[in-house]
Amino acid sequence: MTPTAHQLPDLLRDLDWIADPLRVGRLSQDFAWFSPVLKRDLAGKRGDIAVRPRTEDEIRSVVAACARAGIPITVRGSGTGNYGQSTPLHGGVILDLSGYNGFGWVRGGVGRAQAGIRLADFDAQARPLGQELRWLPSTYRSATLGGLFGGGFGGAGSINHGPLAAPGNVLAVRAMTVEAEPQIVELRGPEAMLLHHTYGTNGIVLELEVALTPAVAWTECIATFAQFDAALEFADRFGSAPGLEKKEVCFLAAPIPDYFASLAEHLPPGCHAVMVLVAPHSEAGMRDMVARHGGQVTYCKTADQVEKSRKTLIEYTWNHTTLHALKVDKGLTYIQSGFDPMRKLEQAKALEAALKGEVMMHLEFLRTKEGAFNCSGLQIIRYTTEERLNQIMQIYRDHGVQINNPHVYIVEDGKQNNLDPAVVRVKRRFDPLGLLNPGKLRSWVPPATTAESVAQTA
Amino acid sequence: MTPTAHQLPDLLRDLDWIADPLRVGRLSQDFAWFSPVLKRDLAGKRGDIAVRPRTEDEIRSVVAACARAGIPITVRGSGTGNYGQSTPLHGGVILDLSGYNGFGWVRGGVGRAQAGIRLADFDAQARPLGQELRWLPSTYRSATLGGLFGGGFGGAGSINHGPLAAPGNVLAVRAMTVEAEPQIVELRGPEAMLLHHTYGTNGIVLELEVALTPAVAWTECIATFAQFDAALEFADRFGSAPGLEKKEVCFLAAPIPDYFASLAEHLPPGCHAVMVLVAPHSEAGMRDMVARHGGQVTYCKTADQVEKSRKTLIEYTWNHTTLHALKVDKGLTYIQSGFDPMRKLEQAKALEAALKGEVMMHLEFLRTKEGAFNCSGLQIIRYTTEERLNQIMQIYRDHGVQINNPHVYIVEDGKQNNLDPAVVRVKRRFDPLGLLNPGKLRSWVPPATTAESVAQTA
Numbered sequence: 011m012t013p014t015a016h017q018l019p020d021l022l023r024d025l026d027w028i029a030d031p032l033r034v035g036r037l038s039q040d041f042a043w044f045s046p047v048l049k050r051d052l053a054g055k056r057g058d059i060a061v062r063p064r065t066e067d068e069i070r071s072v073v074a075a076c077a078r079a080g081i082p083i084t085v086r087g088s089g090t091g092n093y094g095q096s097t098p099l100h101g102g103v104i105l106d107l108s109g110y111n112g113f114g115w116v117r118g119g120v121g122r123a124q125a126g127i128r129l130a131d132f133d134a135q136a137r138p139l140g141q142e143l144r145w146l147p148s149t150y151r152s153a154t155l156g157g158l159f160g161g162g163f164g165g166a167g168s169i170n171h172g173p174l175a176a177p178g179n180v181l182a183v184r185a186m187t188v189e190a191e192p193q194i195v196e197l198r199g200p201e202a203m204l205l206h207h208t209y210g211t212n213g214i215v216l217e218l219e220v221a222l223t224p225a226v227a228w229t230e231c232i233a234t235f236a237q238f239d240a241a242l243e244f245a246d247r248f249g250s251a252p253g254l255e256k257k258e259v260c261f262l263a264a265p266i267p268d269y270f271a272s273l274a275e276h277l278p279p280g281c282h283a284v285m286v287l288v289a290p291h292s293e294a295g296m297r298d299m300v301a302r303h304g305g306q307v308t309y310c311k312t313a314d315q316v317e318k319s320r321k322t323l324i325e326y327t328w329n330h331t332t333l334h335a336l337k338v339d340k341g342l343t344y345i346q347s348g349f350d351p352m353r354k355l356e357q358a359k360a361l362e363a364a365l366k367g368e369v370m371m372h373l374e375f376l377r378t379k380e381g382a383f384n385c386s387g388l389q390i391i392r393y394t395t396e397e398r399l400n401q402i403m404q405i406y407r408d409h410g411v412q413i414n415n416p417h418v419y420i421v422e423d424g425k426q427n428n429l430d431p432a433v434v435r436v437k438r439r440f441d442p443l444g445l446l447n448p449g450k451l452r453s454w455v456p457p458a459t460t461a462e463s464v465a466q467t468a
Numbered sequence: 469m470t471p472t473a474h475q476l477p478d479l480l481r482d483l484d485w486i487a488d489p490l491r492v493g494r495l496s497q498d499f500a501w502f503s504p505v506l507k508r509d510l511a512g513k514r515g516d517i518a519v520r521p522r523t524e525d526e527i528r529s530v531v532a533a534c535a536r537a538g539i540p541i542t543v544r545g546s547g548t549g550n551y552g553q554s555t556p557l558h559g560g561v562i563l564d565l566s567g568y569n570g571f572g573w574v575r576g577g578v579g580r581a582q583a584g585i586r587l588a589d590f591d592a593q594a595r596p597l598g599q600e601l602r603w604l605p606s607t608y609r610s611a612t613l614g615g616l617f618g619g620g621f622g623g624a625g626s627i628n629h630g631p632l633a634a635p636g637n638v639l640a641v642r643a644m645t646v647e648a649e650p651q652i653v654e655l656r657g658p659e660a661m662l663l664h665h666t667y668g669t670n671g672i673v674l675e676l677e678v679a680l681t682p683a684v685a686w687t688e689c690i691a692t693f694a695q696f697d698a699a700l701e702f703a704d705r706f707g708s709a710p711g712l713e714k715k716e717v718c719f720l721a722a723p724i725p726d727y728f729a730s731l732a733e734h735l736p737p738g739c740h741a742v743m744v745l746v747a748p749h750s751e752a753g754m755r756d757m758v759a760r761h762g763g764q765v766t767y768c769k770t771a772d773q774v775e776k777s778r779k780t781l782i783e784y785t786w787n788h789t790t791l792h793a794l795k796v797d798k799g800l801t802y803i804q805s806g807f808d809p810m811r812k813l814e815q816a817k818a819l820e821a822a823l824k825g826e827v828m829m830h831l832e833f834l835r836t837k838e839g840a841f842n843c844s845g846l847q848i849i850r851y852t853t854e855e856r857l858n859q860i861m862q863i864y865r866d867h868g869v870q871i872n873n874p875h876v877y878i879v880e881d882g883k884q885n886n887l888d889p890a891v892v893r894v895k896r897r898f899d900p901l902g903l904l905n906p907g908k909l910r911s912w913v914p915p916a917t918t919a920e921s922v923a924q925t926a
Contacts, residue, residue: 119684119713119749140598140682144711171710178711178753199756221711221749224598224682226577250839252629253602253636253679255577291577291679295636298657352810381708381841 012079015058015103022071026109028060037086037104042094044332046343047417052094057084057104064109066186066194066216073192073214076103076445083188084447085210087126087157090149092329094419095161095209099449105214107156114217116141120181122219125156141222144171144179146257148330155218159183160210166258166287166324168376169249171223175206176379184217187440195440204436208421211451212433213440226289227313228257230323231296232273234281235305238263238362241282242373244303246355248286249375250383254296255289260327263362263371266390269335270326276309285323328388331372335390345403347387348412351378354385357409364405368392387411421451429453470537473516473561480529484567486518495544495562500552502790504801505875510552515542515562522567524644524652524674531650531672534561534903541646542905543668545584545615548607550787552877553619553667557907563672565614572675574599578639580677583614599680602629602637604715606788613676617641618668624716624745624782626834627707629681633664634837642675645898653898662894666879669909670891671898684747685771686715688781689754690731692739693763696721696820699740700831702761704813706744707833708841712754713747718785721820721829724848727793728784734767743781786846789830793848803861805845806870809836812843815867822863826850845869879909887911 013020019027028034038056042048063069076083082102089096098104107126114122116139123132129150133142147153147165159180164173174180182198183205194216197205205213235241242261249259261284267277277283284305288296290312300307309323316322326334332344349357362371369392373385391402403413415423422429434453437446444456471478477485486492496514500506521527534541540560547554556562565584572580574597581590587608591600605611605623617638622631632638640656641663652674655663663671693699700719707717719742725735735741742763746754748770758765767781774780784792790802807815820829827850831843849860861871873881880887892911895904902914 119747176711177709177756178713178750181749181752199752221713247838251635252835252837252839253634255636255679289577291639292636294639294657298635377710379710380705381710383839 013075014079015081015101018059018061018072018075018081018103021075025068025072026062026064028062028106034058034060034104037089037106038097040089040091040094040096041329041333042092042097042419044092044329044336044344045417048094048419052097052419055094055097055099056101057098058101060104060106062106062109066110069105069110069186069214069216070192072103072105073186073188074190077188077190077192077443080443080445082445082448083214085156085160085214087154087160088128088149088152090147090153090157091161092416093161093424095450096447097419098447102445108154110216111154116222119222119224120219121222122217123155124217125159125215126154129153129155129158136222137225140225142225143167144221144223145174146324148324148326148328150324155220156215159206159215159218161207163207164376165328167223168374169256169259170377172377172379172381175203176377176381178221180206180218180220182219183215185213185215185440188214188443188445204430204433207424208433209447209450211421211441211447211454212437214446226255226257228287228316229290229293229313230309230311230316231286231288231293231307232276232309232323233284233286233300233305234267234278234308235284235303236281237304238282238371239359240303240305241284242355242358244300244305245284245373245375248284248296248299251295251299254292254299256292256296257287258285258324258327259375260285260331261371261373261375261385262331266331266335266370266372269338271338272321273309273326278308285327287323328374332388332390335370341393342390343393343399344388344390344416345406346414346416347389347406348414349385349387350410351382351384353410357411358385361406361409361411365402369402419450422453471533472537473539473559476517476519476530476533476539476561479533483526483530484520484522486520486564492516492518492562495547495564496555498547498549498552498554499787499791500550500555500877502550502787502794502802503875506552506877510555510877513552513555513557514559515556516559518562518564520564520567524568527563527565527568527644527672527674528650530561530563531644531646532648535646535648535650535901538901538903540903540906541672543614543618543672545612545618546586546607546610548605548611548615549619550874551619551882553908554905555877556905560903566612568674569612574680577680577682578677579680580675581613582675583617583673584612587611587613587616594680595683598683600683601625602679602681603632604782606782606784606786608782613678614673617664617673617676619665621665622834623786625681626832627714627717628835630835630837630839633661634835634839636679638664638676638678640677641673643671643673643898646672646901646903662888662891665882666891667905667908669879669899669905669912670895672904684713684715686745686774687748687751687771688767688769688774689744689746689751689765690734690767690781691742691744691758691763692725692736692766693742693761694739695762696740697817698761698763699742700813700816702758702763703742703831703833706742706754706757709753709757712750712757714750714754715745716743716782716785717833718743718789719829719831719833719843720789724789724793724828724830727796729796730779731767731784736766743785745781786832790846790848793828799851800848801851801857802846802848802874803864804872804874805847805864806872807831807843807845808868809840809842811868815869816843819864819867819869823860827860877908880911
């Protein structure tokens, strides 16, 4: 008799199963509640049971059992995403890889680890070896390396190395197929990237090999400005200055800094703020530049101070900015936007003029996949009506700014806009039965259906 | 009685004086012979005597003696420049600082050394400490740190950190004034940069403190291409790819590679070549990119192999490219050009189409002082007439490309085009008598003259 998901613990008794409905419910979620749309669309979506394997053998046994029984598998890390990427649409097993978290090695500028390792743990092991991760999302304390690869973009550090998707960042993955006899395959280079940002739909990533960057004892600073333009121009010039080493440049227009109660003493009410991670040897140059733009450095902590206090500015940037604001004011929502590298400042100034008071400008400076210096917006919006939200997005588009809809949970609607057909080919190889996170990869057509339609059209 | 330059050795007997006319003549020159114009203009210009001090006290004693006697002082390093920057126009003492070459220290990402240290020697000491220089001109084996600061631009590494002039690259200089009682002053940040690229006219730089970059065991590769466009596009994309770590990207259109006899076996006749220094962990990504552009990697040496062979591709890039070509064909000359970061490929393709056969395209990819990804041209030209050379330069300008005249030896005609008045103010402080490399800083008006003209106009 084919077992159901609920019966799997009886077959695989040694594994760490989680059947408690409350805990399974929690493991079915992420931060999709940022979006009222996702909150509604994903309501009630959940796995039947969760399992937290600790070894490759344990993973293999779960996968084999699911493949034999036709049970969906949704892989997840720490659930720090915003888009319901690892919320199962069709029940089944939640394969929580956070326990599969061994640090592998660092050799030269390359590191390797199991998918479930937390980014902070990876760095804690890599830094004594002189290296660190190229990107830290603001959730890096709990987010896993596999989760970042499966559903993330980049973070602090993308100002140097672009998104994960830029060639040369992720060097290889070791992945498992979903079959009665699971296979393990090492994919390198561009082939490995076919599993990136596909929400675990086309292979189970077990290990990752990533390019690193030499470790720096980053100093964390806040510069505040009375003028929007001056703050923005400082952020842009400092961000692109090739002689000043940095890992993060986050521009927060007024009144966003006012939401940061825990930093209030460093943020004059109504200020515009730029948060930076700067190398110690570049701090003097950064301060010169702040002064020349009429700003003030109101906060400055060495890496030692940051470590001792366990308070890092990274946790005020990227999606954490949104989180802090939403915690204070439930009437807020947000959009994500991609500027034109050639006219980003002009666009940001024009949009500030057009929507000040309603849209609060938050820009993360970064390099695109191709290396252009750009900024990405995570604007916070005072929500009134859906109609007005749509108007705002249209105003952005009319200014030549691309809107990345943060209210979707399908691979193709996310960053893989023009899905490479090779992504689906990889799924055929790694998930021939279509059991991985079903419903998330729209382009997937189960082979049976294909055969059928071929037969029908023949 | 006031001594002449020739009499100084009698006053300062312990110093290493060079009076032999042949040697003094050689120490009065650099590679200005690259330019027929400079060769003509600087013919016969030479110092009266040279001295090679080994300590700050020795430098001070020479400087004090010259200040008292009103003898010009021209500071020089190894004479690897191309523009007669350290050729004395008015005789006097050549202060050869190549013997003042102590390595100071490396602390974190910062290093310090005496001005006369050779760049290769600096790196040899810094690399075991995990750091390396941010820029290596192709002359790095013999060029000095002080010389690079006084008359250089950047080199391999400028693709990451821009020119020396970019804020945050040079952190401080220790400089001596030219007075009867020489003073020593430490200048930091932007103030230090007022002595940069001024050919030793406004202060004697004794020590430099520079930002470094973590040492990498660079692999050296040549990729060859049958098509100009493919080679150029590869160079551009690889150069800007944020995930692929590199220190050098040099594009050499056909037939330039044919001049490199010592690399002939790796350079198919008539090929277009791109020479790169790439981090080992980025080699696979680089090779993918070469293949996708239809190229071939024909040469690839690890850092170990490079060190053992003492043959580095750096010595085929930047001004060494010109040197190799000039050695083969005396009928060549060259220009230097700055492209528009927004349309650099388009400009290069159009100029290749317009001038192919007469102008050979050599582009060095780099970041500008502000951080824009750009390329700088050191085009080699089959010289016919001065009229035609001027036409070619005009065709470049008509395409929106800036021509940097390599046939000038005055500070203002070089990279300090719009001279910051502060440069002259610094000279007043460090060289009130106007004895440093006289004739090279056109904006300098001796204080006496100023007083006189003030009196006349009063």
